[in-house]
Amino acid sequence: MDHLVMTSDPRRLLPSDAPVRLISPEGEPVPHETYRLPSGEALLAAYAAMTTARRVNDQASALVRQGRLAVYPSSHGQEACQVAAAQVLTDDDWLFPTYRDVAAMVARGLDPVEALVLLQGDWHCGHNPYERKVAPQTTPLATQLPHAVGVAHAARLKGEPTVVMALCGDGATSEGDFHEALNFAAVFQTPVVFFVQNNRYAISVPLARQTAAPSLAHKGVGYGIPGEQVDGNDLAALLAVLGTAVERARGGAGPQLVEAHTYRVQAHTNADDPTRYRDEAEVGAWVARDPLRRLGTFLENRALLTAEQAAALDKDADDVAAAMRAGLSKDAEPDPARLFAHVYQTPTPQLAEQAALVADEISRMVDG
Amino acid sequence: MDHLVMTSDPRRLLPSDAPVRLISPEGEPVPHETYRLPSGEALLAAYAAMTTARRVNDQASALVRQGRLAVYPSSHGQEACQVAAAQVLTDDDWLFPTYRDVAAMVARGLDPVEALVLLQGDWHCGHNPYERKVAPQTTPLATQLPHAVGVAHAARLKGEPTVVMALCGDGATSEGDFHEALNFAAVFQTPVVFFVQNNRYAISVPLARQTAAPSLAHKGVGYGIPGEQVDGNDLAALLAVLGTAVERARGGAGPQLVEAHTYRVQAHTNADDPTRYRDEAEVGAWVARDPLRRLGTFLENRALLTAEQAAALDKDADDVAAAMRAGLSKDAEPDPARLFAHVYQTPTPQLAEQAALVADEISRMVDG
Amino acid sequence: MNQPETLTMAQALTRALRDAMAEDESVVMFGEDVGPLGGVFRITDGLTAEFGDARCFDTPLAEAGIVGVAVGMAMNGMRPVVEMQFDAFAYPAFEQVVSHVAKMRNRTRGQVALPIVIRIPYAGGIGGVEHHSDSSEAYFAHTPGLHVVTPSTVADAYGLLRQAITSADPVIFFEPKKLYWSKEQAALGAGVPPIGTAAIRRDGTDATLIAYGPTVPLALEAADVAAQEGRSLQVVDLRSLVPFDDQTVCDAVRSTGRAVVVAEASGFASVSSEIVARVTDRCFHYLAAPIRRVTGFDIPYPPPKLERFHLPDVDRVLDAVDDLQWEDS
Amino acid sequence: MNQPETLTMAQALTRALRDAMAEDESVVMFGEDVGPLGGVFRITDGLTAEFGDARCFDTPLAEAGIVGVAVGMAMNGMRPVVEMQFDAFAYPAFEQVVSHVAKMRNRTRGQVALPIVIRIPYAGGIGGVEHHSDSSEAYFAHTPGLHVVTPSTVADAYGLLRQAITSADPVIFFEPKKLYWSKEQAALGAGVPPIGTAAIRRDGTDATLIAYGPTVPLALEAADVAAQEGRSLQVVDLRSLVPFDDQTVCDAVRSTGRAVVVAEASGFASVSSEIVARVTDRCFHYLAAPIRRVTGFDIPYPPPKLERFHLPDVDRVLDAVDDLQWEDS
Numbered sequence A, B: 001m002d003h004l005v006m007t008s009d010p011r012r013l014l015p016s017d018a019p020v021r022l023i024s025p026e027g028e029p030v031p032h033e034t035y036r037l038p039s040g041e042a043l044l045a046a047y048a049a050m051t052t053a054r055r056v057n058d059q060a061s062a063l064v065r066q067g068r069l070a071v072y073p074s075s076h077g078q079e080a081c082q083v084a085a086a087q088v089l090t091d092d093d094w095l096f097p098t099y100r101d102v103a104a105m106v107a108r109g110l111d112p113v114e115a116l117v118l119l120q121g122d123w124h125c126g127h128n129p130y131e132r133k134v135a136p137q138t139t140p141l142a143t144q145l146p147h148a149v150g151v152a153h154a155a156r157l158k159g160e161p162t163v164v165m166a167l168c169g170d171g172a173t174s175e176g177d178f179h180e181a182l183n184f185a186a187v188f189q190t191p192v193v194f195f196v197q198n199n200r201y202a203i204s205v206p207l208a209r210q211t212a213a214p215s216l217a218h219k220g221v222g223y224g225i226p227g228e229q230v231d232g233n234d235l236a237a238l239l240a241v242l243g244t245a246v247e248r249a250r251g252g253a254g255p256q257l258v259e260a261h262t263y264r265v266q267a268h269t270n271a272d273d274p275t276r277y278r279d280e281a282e283v284g285a286w287v288a289r290d291p292l293r294r295l296g297t298f299l300e301n302r303a304l305l306t307a308e309q310a311a312a313l314d315k316d317a318d319d320v321a322a323a324m325r326a327g328l329s330k331d332a333e334p335d336p337a338r339l340f341a342h343v344y345q346t347p348t349p350q351l352a353e354q355a356a357l358v359a360d361e362i363s364r365m366v367d368g
Numbered sequence C, D: 001m002n003q004p005e006t007l008t009m010a011q012a013l014t015r016a017l018r019d020a021m022a023e024d025e026s027v028v029m030f031g032e033d034v035g036p037l038g039g040v041f042r043i044t045d046g047l048t049a050e051f052g053d054a055r056c057f058d059t060p061l062a063e064a065g066i067v068g069v070a071v072g073m074a075m076n077g078m079r080p081v082v083e084m085q086f087d088a089f090a091y092p093a094f095e096q097v098v099s100h101v102a103k104m105r106n107r108t109r110g111q112v113a114l115p116i117v118i119r120i121p122y123a124g125g126i127g128g129v130e131h132h133s134d135s136s137e138a139y140f141a142h143t144p145g146l147h148v149v150t151p152s153t154v155a156d157a158y159g160l161l162r163q164a165i166t167s168a169d170p171v172i173f174f175e176p177k178k179l180y181w182s183k184e185q186a187a188l189g190a191g192v193p194p195i196g197t198a199a200i201r202r203d204g205t206d207a208t209l210i211a212y213g214p215t216v217p218l219a220l221e222a223a224d225v226a227a228q229e230g231r232s233l234q235v236v237d238l239r240s241l242v243p244f245d246d247q248t249v250c251d252a253v254r255s256t257g258r259a260v261v262v263a264e265a266s267g268f269a270s271v272s273s274e275i276v277a278r279v280t281d282r283c284f285h286y287l288a289a290p291i292r293r294v295t296g297f298d299i300p301y302p303p304p305k306l307e308r309f310h311l312p313d314v315d316r317v318l319d320a321v322d323d324l325q326w327e328d329s
């Protein structure tokens, strides 16, 4: 047509017809025409991180049951996604997690105790985001996605090689901010990988109420962004797909959208009651696709993971869990002066007055 | 893949590779494998409406130059879209226009003087939306799209055959509300046709800064909505594509996204200065693709439009323009009591007080 | 009218929705997780089962879309009630609320009314993490075209929600989260005054406490303590922020000559500022002292372990009362 | 510091952006139509030409995205200045502003600062159609974590914008549209007091007019007229709504004992309510009469042909002054 410029080839942008898979649920390798199985070494390292991730999840849930943590949205069953999101990044890169991505933060090197400060109720964010380039966990859904684009866009303007890994859930893709972020990134060819963990539920709302699209990865073409879908319980496939996306973005080819098909096998949080909206059979089918067991079987079958190695990994995970228990049992109350200290660089006169009022109340309590 | 349900076939949802065209810019018929040329009668009626639409646009712009209208965002050059959007609807259907769609409102039967009340500054909306099922024109971009979905969804719940035609521009597709509206409509299979007039500019911002997608119609697949693109200066193609989409929606097959490739040949509004951001050559190329001349040539070549008929249509358009001039020269000031009358069904005590203050001021002015 | 019974505010709200939906089939309820789950606070519990998925349904996760779709449904004859899951998650819908919900009737000179109820669980005191405890009423109360109400009792929860649903105008219905589980005996539907009317919850002669929503029980508690100390405090429950009941509030303040406004929201440019400003204007010569405010501080809502330092409490209210320039002090 | 020259407020704003961008290459400007067009009010005129499309650029049409991207850029070392095309078109960005721009520093205990300026052309008086004349400052002033400023003079337009850009905290910078073309002689950069400071624009002894942004020239005009009628009115220009300059404002009101707040925004739960509330609290025993307000009504902003009935004008201000219970009246 004379006056229409096709700015990008639509076919190139569509995802694979089926999610990329490199290891079957039974732990056997699956050949793929585009993506290669990562090295045994890489898979072993990933398995180690996944062992820890699982333990972090389950220890945190236990702490909730013991009343030492207020709430914990677990990524139990999604640990392959959590680990892959962190492991494909370099130290220069940034990770933008949601409330469900504590395990990914830990996989990137954060102390689990710092990563749990939000959910423990001490403060809104427990880590210094600049230390490991991990943004504060975001609760308002999809709002972190334009932030991720901004960090990446600034890096590009400064000539830095940063790639940003931006996480969100299937539910969050329905928010306007998802749309605006992907569109910005596409127009400016910003180095961001948008990684959707489609765990098939947004609290109680099933995927079919969230979208009628063939897959969430099909949203990419509408922005001129390549979309890809991957088996979210296959850590090998995740490393391959996300790794390719990150390197592609680092090379200047712009953003990518990756959807991982996985499942939230536990409740949304401890406050949730999943029996109201789904049945056990559905859950059971997904428990059988557990990512940890899948990779473990693969590695064992190929003698890449020995019994001693497995025991050592369990021991490491035990140590992490023990440190979490110890760290979270400290009962020191945060100082109320904190409330006023960081609203602005310098408190306004109004805040200074209010801080004084609280300080006075406290001193009277102490005195009285 | 065992656990992935493809909810719809992605290929079926992608638009044609090139915009649908049934009449060439030279006025010759173009064969198409899916869409058929409308009847000569239908095309003549459309041509008549387009003649009026053009005159409405140009008369309104003239009134701006004469200072009788504050501002007018003209759809000059986009009249084929304007007319098609209105003519494919039945009386049961609804039209959701933007600020640029006065001509479409007139094509649906509204008095141009009522349609211009917003731009004249008398009130925010000059017509009763229920009379012809034309929503108030919307200024905040894309915000009308979820309203359109709501009207259609309510109609479906009530078992009414309504289809809603929701208009927006290329720029508006970047807003979060566009995304949320399309997604809702897709999930609930709501009978809405989202009709994007891609006139290649959002004020000064060119399409390439708005999207990197192959076409805006490619956004459909990401919602599970079929997308189609059409030559926006070919009224025959527009009638065929939009008509099909409306009947499909009426039949219960859900929403559709239609993108018309057209061009804003004039300034955004009289306040704009397009020389700052585009050159005359680009504009000239599009003026040469004028939709009115194209259909006129086609009809004349086939003896479907005689010289007398053409003269009669011009005369009708003259009458409409004369009525506009007359209607807009009335200088009656709106009554200030209006300010308080419709904020709520019953004014709050606070508003009653404020209304009394203004009434008192006015009576003092009159007295004094 | 129903028999007196003992129930929680949450149950009363559920009943209001149920009764409204049973009475008028144009009433529809939708939002995030309001279907089979019954909402994260279970306010819509059982509605989908009783009325079907067309009358009470889950939507995609998109608040602007939810409110925008409600606008369209209201334009086409329905009475949508939508739930925003938490206060801060109503912000994505802000443009739809301010530019459309609040303006449609006025824009169309009364031809298009929008009988929409937007339910917002709000305020703190439940140990919620960031974004789950905002008191956002000022944003809406400042916006002309909206009614803004908030119950503090079980009876009002039922009565005000029923009124909101039948109202011809959009109502922002703020539900104080921490009172969801408060229990009370009430005959639902009986004797609830209309939207726009404040209520005197306790008589008193020395000073007036003006409160709404979550701070009403606090004000009553403070008045109890004050009574033990020999001071008689009157408590006014606003119930409706817009329209505002100038008459009741000003009569109350004139009767005591002293007042304290108690609200959880940050004080700056808030509903509490408005109360002080308008009551002072109308009662200036009756006032023995300036009207004081006990409000949340001008800080982002704190994390669970610090929220008690932020929230108004009995001591702070009584300190403010003590500051009202008593002759004997 | 520059030589005195005569220029418009719009030109002063352009110069502030230009000078800031020349001085610090981390300053970037973006938004809708701010590139080659120079913005619909031409405030960014020439910036893309001078600094290139990487430093001043057009974005897709998405305000939440614009502010959200600014958050990320600020997290990564830049100083973004973004333009919202008109007041009402900032509402789509409301969640980003309230839940992130305002909270990031506090959330991270000072580790992540967001030196962002959000420029919002606001208020009426230019015959704009619906959604083009909102006074939305209350929404932002009520939100802890933001600075909110608005100039009324050409010198302040330059000085406050320069300060906003170097501020370590986010600033909502409200530009009074109808003053864009106001002209003044000014030495840009000279003697502009810091954000947080109010200015006495006119001395007077009988009563104090408290104004900001578009109502400052109106207050001065009213003071002129009053002077002819023998009444001496002082005029305070707030300049900064947050932080609020209690000191200057209260000193002023104590010196006269009477005050009127003049603002365009609807009065209910607004910045003007706050001014009345806080100044009354601090100056109660100095006041001969309650502080009055002259504000926009509690209605959606009217269409062009009716806006003059809505906007505060000299007569209304003087009527309010007359109401301040003068002994001789």
Ligand SMILES: Cc1ncc(C[n+]2csc(CCOP(=O)(O)OP(=O)(O)O)c2C)c(N)n1
Pocket (backbone or CB within 6 Å): A100, A139, A140, A141, A168, A169, A170, A171, A172, A173, A199, A201, A202, A203, A264, A268, C032, C061, C085, C089, C092
């Ligand atoms: C803007 C916004 N709306 C609503 C919520 C409340 N909410 C918290 S989590 C959640 C579901 C999110 O689902 P999804 O994006 O799929 O992520 P998942 O929890 O499954 O990891 C909802 C509705 C929120 N946090 N933010």
Ligand SMILES: Cc1ncc(C[n+]2csc(CCOP(=O)(O)OP(=O)(O)O)c2C)c(N)n1
Pocket (backbone or CB within 6 Å): B100, B139, B140, B141, B168, B169, B170, B171, B172, B173, B199, B201, B202, B203, B264, B268, D032, D061, D085, D089, D092
């Ligand atoms: C939410 C919002 N942001 C900004 C604007 C200001 N504005 C008015 S028209 C326009 C351009 C719209 O472009 P497009 O959608 O392509 O429609 P067109 O004017 O080309 O018909 C802009 C930015 C607005 N009206 N609403």
Ligand SMILES: [Mg+2]
Pocket (backbone or CB within 6 Å): A169, A170, A171, A197, A198, A199, A200, A201, A202, A203, A264
């Ligand atoms: Mg999910």
Ligand SMILES: [Mg+2]
Pocket (backbone or CB within 6 Å): B169, B170, B171, B197, B198, B199, B200, B201, B202, B203, B264
């Ligand atoms: Mg356009």
